[in-house]
Amino acid sequence: MLTLAILVPFVGALVLVTAPGLRATTSRALAVATAAVPLALLCFAWSRFSLGGTDFQLVEEMAWVPALGVAWRVGVDGVSLALSLMTGVLFVATIAWPMEQRERERQYYAWFLFLEAASLGLFLTLDLLVFYVFFDLSLVGMFFLIGRWGHGERQAAALKFFIYTFVGSLAILLAIIVLVLRTDPMTFDMRVLIAQQPLAGAGPVATLVFLGFVMGFAIKAPLFPVHTWLPPAHVNAPGPASAILAGVLLKMGTYGMVRMPLQMMRETFAAYALPLAVVALASILWGAFVALGQTSIKRRIAYTSVNHMGYAVLGIAAAGALVAGEEHARQLALTGAVVEMVAHGLITGTLFLLAGSIWARADTYEMDRFGGLAGVAPKLTAATVVAAFASLGLPGLAGFVAEVQIFIGAFAVFPWVAAVGLVGILITAALFLTMLLQVFFGERPVERNAFADVGRVEGAVLLAILALVVVIGVYPAWLLDLVNAATDSAVVGTATVAPGG
């Protein structure tokens, strides 16, 4: 079933590529239908998922290279199920969203489906080598979407994105190889690696492997100071690709950080939890302040991702610190981090879709070229206001649920880091409200009088995603229970390792 969720969009992509006669509208309809299949399958998987069951469920396994311990293994825990569900939702939304520049539609939708297969594969696989393969395939998909359907300096931005994150993925590959070589018999099975903790007590080797993982995933997340590939990639990418980049691809960094360093190297992680938390704090503050300093809508939103992923990593770092007696707080932090990933995916994905709509209508992102759009585009305004408030963490919307848990959990472990990190909440409030003022309120320039409001499809997509944001914000129990099913064992597992042992 999970294999099918990966396979269907992949086959869909192949069909689109190899069917030259397909019209644009048919391609789009086919792509939306194909993207809906994995979402349906994942919902079904969710209904079969048992909250009290084993860590990884719905496992499917097929031998591939037995000598190396590589196999096609898929399965989910609460974290990966939540993230892949969010991925499924976001891909349907972005594929349904109208294209900015209508050219080579067939290939465009094919790349989107390819990217969906790679993203779902990454979250669903339980094999490190397959994980790495999907990690790199996602780069390829995004590279072509930015490079071929972007605007402005799209080639340069795509190349920078590719090279930069590829360097990170090489660090991850090295770390994976060293980690796996320590297992006996050799295996890439994540479950075995989590159970064996192969680098426990391995000294400097463990540190190097940890650094490799953290470096690679920090670039992908991205964290300060390795985030500078993000703004150009976002600014020049088409809106829907930006939404996927922020909503799904960035999560690969934080998800990897949970799965590999946190779960497979508990002891080493605990030793470096505080430095990681400080890096997260730097990302929170740097992302917020630098976002405030931007004059372009899309760059401003892009930098808030650095800020939000900082929150997520702060939660992960707190969860991995070995502080006796704070298991509940650490689990809270980790659950918060995962919910932040889901919430950020939906919220920032929406914001980038909206930014794409603005570009499609005005050909610019510069805030001072706008104003008073509320008068001509009330629906677009309302959606942006809701998404902006969700992003700045207003209660009743998804972001708050995540942030309040991260902060409560992190404070018990790293009080001062968490307390200083609160400033980020204030700056994001200021930066979103001033953006709303400059773009949607105040006087409207004459050139914007013909600015069109969102269409039917856009409206429906926005309504669906924002409804989800509200539901998570008001009644998150269903999501928290799902995530807790995984974070519980992740943190309790940490606790069973004796300090220093």
Place this chain on the structure above:
Amino acid sequence: MILALVVLLPTLAGFALIAAAPDRRGELALAAGFILGATLALAVAAILTGDTLLIVWGSGIELAGRLTPLSAIMLILPPLVALPVVVRGALTEEGPGLPRMVGLLLVFVGGMELVVIADDLVTLLVGWEVIGAASWALVAHRWRDPDAVTSGIWAFVVTRTGDLGLFLALMATVAATGSTRLNALGELTGMPLLLVSAGLLVSAAAKAAQAPFSPWLFRAMDGPTPVSALLHSATLVAAGAYLVLRAGPMLGDGFGAGAMAVGATTAVAGGIVALLNLHAKRLLAGSTSAHLGLMFVAAGAGYPGVALAHLVTHAAMKSALFIEAGTAHELRGTYALDRLAIGRAVPVLTWMTLLPTLALAGIPPLGAAWSKEKIAGAAHDASTLATIAVVVGGALSAAYAMRFYVAVFSPGPDVDPGRIPSRAVLILPSAFLAVVTLALSVLWIPAVPNTIADRLGVALPPGSLGLFAASIAAIAAGAVLGIVIARRRADLGRNDTAAALGDWLGLPWLLENAVARPAVALARVLARIDDVLVDRGVHLGAALSRTIAHVLARIDDTVVDRGVRLVAALSRWLANAGDRFGEWATDSLPRLTAYLVGAAGGGVRRTQTGLSHHYFAILVAGLAVAVAVLSYGA
């Protein structure tokens, strides 16, 4: 369930009203009135049934709602004040976006009720931020005006600064006690207690527009009049005082002393600022900060019941005065006190408004005067300095109340009759609030407050005749001063030192130039650094690899290539050498062999002697060699 409905009904109905956007004012007013009436009824039902609320979020976080005796009274207040204010607003405010304003006011009431019922810090934080966001949307209601939107941003960002305190308090409480419940505050000691006290005080002070956060309330006056009357006088700001009186008793003396210090400072400073203001709504806003300061003093001194009493009396009189400021603005198109003078145009209103004016001035036997005197008594119980501040604040309150009344309701020139709203709209809401203000006078009958205090389980401060006399004298002096200013210096606060002081003693300038601008400038600088330096690091890395690649290419061109050429040359040399040596070697070898073979042949020929003993000797020697070799091998 009923308690949940008290929150949900106005919230959901508010959004529904925004979505439905009825065209006719009458329908809008009727719908809003009905919803608020129903909310009021639900609130009463929730109090009578003692209903509680528990929503499990997961991860050990629960949203809990519960009413204490004090919060039960507080629950009634928002829908009760909102009823006249919102209905009047629906009937009179300017057209565009009216359903949005009315709907948001209802959403705000829902958020406010959530703050009131909150029994844990997460629920409190949720309501706290929702009313802050509602404040942003309502102040920025006239969104075409960038100044109004900027004022909304001020309101949200400044109060959110305070929200960080609430976040901090939540984090520290959970870390120290493992619980989010308000009751857990009582278990705190040491550093966590200090953090939580400071956090809660900051968030309460920010919400209640206490010094140094006060200026946001001035800017919030850019919002429509109903918003000022409901949010920025009676309820949203009152949430700050409510937090102090709800959490204060559990936090101990340190928190109380802090609250008194903040409150006493603001009571005096806010009074001065109000008196020096020419802008009618800002005068009232300064007064609001000052009176919330009085509530902080009472709650900090350990008399939460007194603080709540003043909260209620203040809500009634202040929302009435805001409505009249709005009426004056409707008639004259300005808020400048020396140009209002609507007494002749609306004589009935002139008489009715006397009641809330005298209440604000603190003149017995109105209810607000009772609660203010009790605050003086509460302060007297705790601190001399605070007592002086309350008395001085009372004098200032009398002064600006009289200045406001005399300026607004002096006879003045005729008004265009077309601008005067219908009598019902003009009179009914004001009459309602005036009646409430008057009815609260029953507090002067000792049996009434004593019975209520017993019911609520709160203490009342002992009275002191000397203090009462001093207080009344101060009020009288203040009232005279206010009338003199209104008559002789009607334009006080237009273009003079008073104007500068009246703008919150220069605090907005300070916040703008010491906080907001530097923050934005810092953001710009960091953005440049990010573009130039941080990214440059990457570019440097890329450039470095390019350089290395170039160097390697050069090495490839020069060294490696030369190596290849060297090898080639070497092989050429070897080939040449080999050529010569090979010729010689290949020539010499066969010749040598031929020579050796020839020589051996000659030697062998010489052994052919034909002598048999020679043959034998050679044979024996050969055998001996063979035996020797074999035996060595064995």
